[in-house]
Amino acid sequence: MTSLTVDLSTDGSLPYDLAGKVTPPASDAGDCQDGSFGYDFEDKQTRAQLQLIDDLQKLGVSKYLDLPQLVVVGDQSTGKSSVLQAVTEIPFAINDDMCTRFATEIVLERSPPNCPTEIKVSIIPDPDDSPERKQELLAWHPVPFDSGANLDKVTIQDIFQQANDIIFGSTAKRSPSRHGRSKNGLSSSILRITRRGPKETNFAIVDIPGLVRGNGTNSEHRTAKNLVEKYLKNPRSIVVVVIDVVDLKRQEIMDMWQDLPDAESRVIGVINKCDTKQKKSHDWVFDLIRNDPTQSKAYYLKEGWFGLRNRTASEMGSSDSDRDKCEKEFFAGPEWSMLDEKKLGRHKLKSALISMRNRHVRQSIPQLLSEIQTKLEKCQRQIDQLGEPRTTSQAQFTLINRIATEYSKRAAGAVNGHYEDLTHDRQFARKLIRDDLDIFKADMMKRGLHTKFITSQEDAQIIAPTQSSDDWAPELLKSYAWIRAAINNYRGKEDIGEVNPIVKAQLWKQQIGSWEEIASQALEQVERTVDEANASLFEKACPDTDLRSKLQAWLQDDFHKVATDARVELQRLISSERDGQLFSLHPTMVARKQEIREARIQAILADCILKDSTRALPQAGQTPLKVGTVQSRTIVQSVLDNNAELFGVLNTHDSLAAYYDVAIYRFIDNFALQVVERHLLGPLGPLRLFTCDYVTQKLYGEENAMELNDLAGEDPAIAQQRMDLEAERASLEESKRRVQSFKIL
Template identity: 55%
Template sequence: MSSQVPDINLGYGFEDEQTRQQLELLDDLQKLGVSEYVDLPQLVVVGEQSTGKSSVLQAVTEIPFPVDDNMCTRFATEIVLKRTQPGEKTRVDVIINPDEKNESDERKIALRAWRPEKFDPAGDLTKDVMKNIFDQAEDIIFDENEERKKMKRGHQPWAARSLSSATLQITRSGPNENNFTIVDIPGLIREKKSNAISIKQTADALASKYLQNPRSIVVVVLDITHPDRQQIYQMLDQVKDQENRVIGVVNKCDRKQAQSDAWVFDLIQNGGNSKKYLKEGWYGLRNRLPSELDISDEERDRRENKFFDGEEWSSLDRNKLGRHHLKSALIKMRNRHMKRSVPKLLPEIQAKLDKCVRDINVLGEARTSNQAQYNSINKIATKYSLMAQGALNGHYDVVPQDTNFYARKLIRDDLDNFQREMVSKGPTKAFRRSEDDADVVAFTVPEEWATKILGLDGYKWIRDAIQKYRAKEDVGEINPEVKNQLWKEQTVSWKETASEWFRRVEETIDLVNSKLFEEACSDEELRAKLQSWLLPEFEKSIEDARAEMERIVLNERDAHLFTLHPSKAERQQAYHQARIQAITDKYVSFNTGASLPQATDPPSKISPVPAKVIINSLIYGNAELVGVINTHDSLAAYYDVALYRFIDNFALQVVERHLLGRHGPLQLFNSDYVSKNLYGEDNASKLSDLASEEPKKAKERRDLEIQRKSLEESKKLVQSFKIL
């Protein structure tokens, strides 16, 4: 290696036409900002602080990076070299790409608008110019005031200062440039002092982010400190496909201890037994010493070549030593990587675009104006009411195939269960069965029947009530108030049962209402606002329904026991006849040959009186017993009629009319209601309060729209790329 490899050999010989076009495609994609959403091929330099990463960058790009770590390790730096048409002038552009996720909109605008002062785009990138760029970039990225600037100029300890995810991008375009992009990220920190822990974690996270990007070509820079003590050496094990996309650099080879540090030779030899074999290999560099900062690039190359001409390095492949061979290897590696990576971009862009569109759809339509807000709510109300009507009418084809939407089915199930519980609970005091009465009197003499019957549970409470409520009635009559009081006792459970099933029906309606709103309005915040807005009307309809339930309960409990239903009289007569028939049958069967007192006096010898007539005369010949039995039969007959009347009234008046009716929770929210309450200038303020987007959501929508535009334009670019 007696002479340097001239730059002209690094030109088109390392790039075919397809690679150049792919590089131009990537540059266009970068301009569209798609790298925020899709990993693009890039070359990244990683290493610990003070390993000489800046010197490596300077060697590869010929741009004089500041070698003071305090000047360039707080944010990522992207160097873009672009070849232009012959004859065009070389130009340098400097911009800052802000952190899209963690910066405010105002800061993003300020960072994007920034350009370095006292900078000539057509001038040379000298050491002083580069220092000026980095100083200004650091000030704007960290928004540093004068006091912090003084601290920085005073070499404030690095560990006490923060890092940023913003990227300083320096683009040099000219006819003699190679199409080449390289990224320098803040160096990893070895120290673990408490005041450096958070900074160390940030640096580690940045490094890991770039290492895990499957489209990154990683340049790992080690110095002559043993690799086992360098964190990046350990982190290589985390890199997927490290053999194909990692290239290694051992920097500061001239500071290696003579006849020691044999690991340096082992790495560069990269043999099968190498401790860290890399397919792309390891390269050795000798960079400027602190005393050589002002020497030219030519002098730097001469001293590096002379150093590696030494006997100690003669056993190594000379193509693995020196900056020009490293640069050649990087360009070849990049070209291969490009051909593998670019064809995979389109499906990934499409997948990201599909997700972005889905996320935008979840947000719903933008609501930046009153008209847009009104249209959005009206659209939701139309969809909601259409599904609600289908759910109430049993037309389930207009709602998702989920039984939680089937309002009519669920309400019918509730009402059926309500009916069964009302019937199964029955009256407070069970009404007497005729067979049970017959069992009691069949084994006693007729003279004791009245006493026996009046002492039975089903009759005694009636007899006691008659005695308790005696008033001005004649002998043999009962006070009409008796039946009213007995009826109240018999129906005491009706209110409790009705109230419980009212609550369950209300829960069913709440469930259906919630499911309908979820389906009609995907915007969770707007849905919550709409439900809160409608809540007073919903609650009013519930209260109206509850008041109606209270009325029908009171009507049945406190009103006069009256019905026009013919079955009441029929049932009462049936109770009477069944009792006499049962007692007759039972008495005759168990008292064969015994005689009954005649119903005529003297007894008729021509036409014997039937036993049933005699028994009826015996039972209903006792005035007190007649009053008790007739009251019992009247209450029992009326109970059957009133029970189903109450069940029907609950179903029709409470549930159907109020809860499911035109003003009920499931029919209230529709286009007419929206128009009446939100349309027009008088309702503009209320509409805005209800439907305007939250700032956070508005920002999310803007970011997603920017992402969609970037992805759509990028998709068009990749689709139109003819070589693919």
């Protein structure tokens, strides 16, 4: 808000002559006579300082940091409007409560000679208003209104009424006298009235709504008190405290300003309605004006207290000159003549305010630069946190492409095992997936077989207790009951000792029945690993949470398709292993089957013959012949093979066992390569899909502009925040430049 102003010549320079002497306004009756209001305070240096503050105000920097300002505060009905009228000569409507419902800023600016006096009226919106509401208030002007008109009482009343209507709504209920307080309470919007002319004294002052009597339960009391506290807490506010002569202790403002740590130096007191003081009573009024710290320490002010006598009800139509004459005669009375005349009357008050303001501005300037720099750094951080602006298709496309470039570079490293540029171990996709595959392999080896295949040692242990080789077949068939039952269940046209081919297929399905469950669980785990790595990579490539969520949602359909394809691929593998032919070209399969048979014979020879020769077969126990000797191994094999049923069972078992040893590793490898590598880690997988080529294919061109905007377009609230921050940055940067270039003259 503009609170301190300085006059300019038509070319923007300061109005002083070539010798550097300040040129005062043309002499005329009233406030603007040379010297009557302390033009000695407006020397070259002071005017330059005021010019700087005024420039900062025009840049709008007062929205972001505190600038020097004069504010008038006080309780309701203490005559703040009368004081304003006395100081500004603008005829505020006395006792009109409407003007106390929102702050009013009065700005007086001196213009170059021969320029006409002009009036400007505007509203500064509440900072918490919506953008639409702010625009509505900023666009408001009273109608009809002539900028060259005089600010008489009728004009002022009309301005306040129209401002009241736009701020609170024209439908607000009013009392019949138009002076009743609306139920809508108070507003933080500010009515600004600027008067610019060659006879003005550079001056600005803010009138704050009066403190409403009541307590914390009264909403208007709270609002008024909060508004007053806001201005009081501004360390660069010059506070004009207005009280009347009724009762000092009942005026709440007297307690509020004393809580300020620097109250003595930036508070100036005004005792209004001095003509209503009763003789020989209310002597505290004199004590305040004397401002003796030894007599009235609690209310002592460095700038002092001033007494005013304003127009009475019967004098409302009198001129300013008549008002000044009455005031001068009043203070010449016996009670008041004992006081310092420099503390009595509106002219003395205004002169003191100008002096105090100029000094306050001079003291404030050195602190502004560091505060502007701090605000500027904070503003820049907030802008950086919003990311790049996304208001055009080009900006949106460029942003998405940049994110895709950053993401794909990191994702390639994650998949290929190059982790140098990665920032978190959750992004080490290749390592984590290898861990998952190792767990899958271990689980397959542990749970992948429905019924364990019988080892050669187990066969030997079964027949070891038997007395005769004739007992081997019955004993062994007991341990292979699950195979024997399957052979019997599927008996068909095969000869004795033969096995129906369907038996191995059915037994195989039974043996690998858990593969689907184990592989599905492993696939889910790999998908989780990929998702977590993907999320971590996205978080690094795209810090903007909202945009990141939109991008991931946009890619989700293609991610889902890849996951579906991986599951279809897994089902193909399962189907091939479960329902296909038990076939392998692997060279170890035949050797493995022979190895199982040979191991069984060797185990039986070791346990049943060599350890106990008395239990050996008759042929094996005889002295070996020199010609046609029959070895023990051949005898054992012939015993096992001579029983057709046992031969069929053992042959089926050994075939399945040999095939299983080949098939389980083949399935583990196929799962890793065809399901995980081909799909989840393939070119269309979640970690490889989001590339610049993909973005171009999906989002480039006018036909994709709408989808691009939906995806990367900036949220309106963010766009407005960015606009506000950019405006703040521009204001602060220009303000910083102005302050840095300011020279002490």
